[in-house]
Amino acid sequence: MESLPLAFWLDLLGTFVFGISGALVAVRRGLDIFGIAVLSVAAGLAGGMIRDMLLGATPPTALEDPRYLLTSLAAGVCVFFGHRLLDRLNKPVMVLDALGLGVFAVSGCHKSLVFGLDPLPAILLGVLTAVGGGAVRDLFVAEIPRVLREEVYALAAMVGAAIVVAGGALGLADGWTAAAGVVGAFAVRVISVWRDWRAPRAPGS
Known part of the structure; x- marks a missing residue:
């Protein structure tokens, strides 16, 4: 796989999308502009860090390159002024969260492979990259992180990361593999919400 240009743009896209999801949660919880900025930065940067x-x-790249912090703050500003428009969309937080999940799963797995990790550890880091920001965001507003609930969340990220590994093994172009990984993770997450799929719970719990 070629190195950083693809990972860089995927990271920035994931940072912006997750930043918007974090800021929307802050607006819905009635937080002020500082709270919006905090949740936007936490959601956008924590997974990559x-x-x-x-x-x-x-x-971490998010601390070394100021464009990451500026991107997450820009997402917060967009939500601060445009949250009414975003709220008109159907389940905006879920949709944006699903998109960010796919993007970060792909970028995390891609960067791990670039650093020489084997496929399984690379998939694991792809999942951690994808769920990290959302988990920190949820903890800041005293919610159980989605990854710990019975929703199909981490599994969707795993699908996206696995597509990246498979594409690399088959020698497919990075761009097409990345796009397929994002779409795969996004589709699994959105369909799971639409169909109300749930991960198994302990018997009798």
């Missing part, structure tokens, strides 16, 4: 620290890529 966790990935970079586990890879030993320090300082």
Whole structure:
């Protein structure tokens, strides 16, 4: 796989999308502009920072390159002024969260492969990249993170990361593989919400 241009743009896209989802949660909870900025930055940057620290890529790219922080803050500003427009969409937080999930699963797995990880650890880091920001966002507003509920969430990220690994093994172009991974994760997540699919719970719980 070629290195950073693809991962960079995927990271920025995921940062912006997750930043919007975090800011929308802040608006719905009645937080002020500072709270909106905090949730936007947390949702947009936490997953990638966790990935970079586990890879030993320090300082994390989100702290080294100011474009990441500016992108997450820009998402917060967009929501601050345009949340009424976004609320007209059907389940905007879920849709944006699903898109960010797919983008970060792909970028996390791609970067892990670039750093020389084997396929299974690369998929794991792809999932961690995808769910990290959403988990931190949910914890900040005292919600159980989606990844710990019975919703199909981490599994959707795993599908996207697995597509990246499969595409690399087959020698497919990075761009097409990345697009397929994002679409696959997004589709699994959205369809699971639409069809109310649930992960199994412990018997009798």
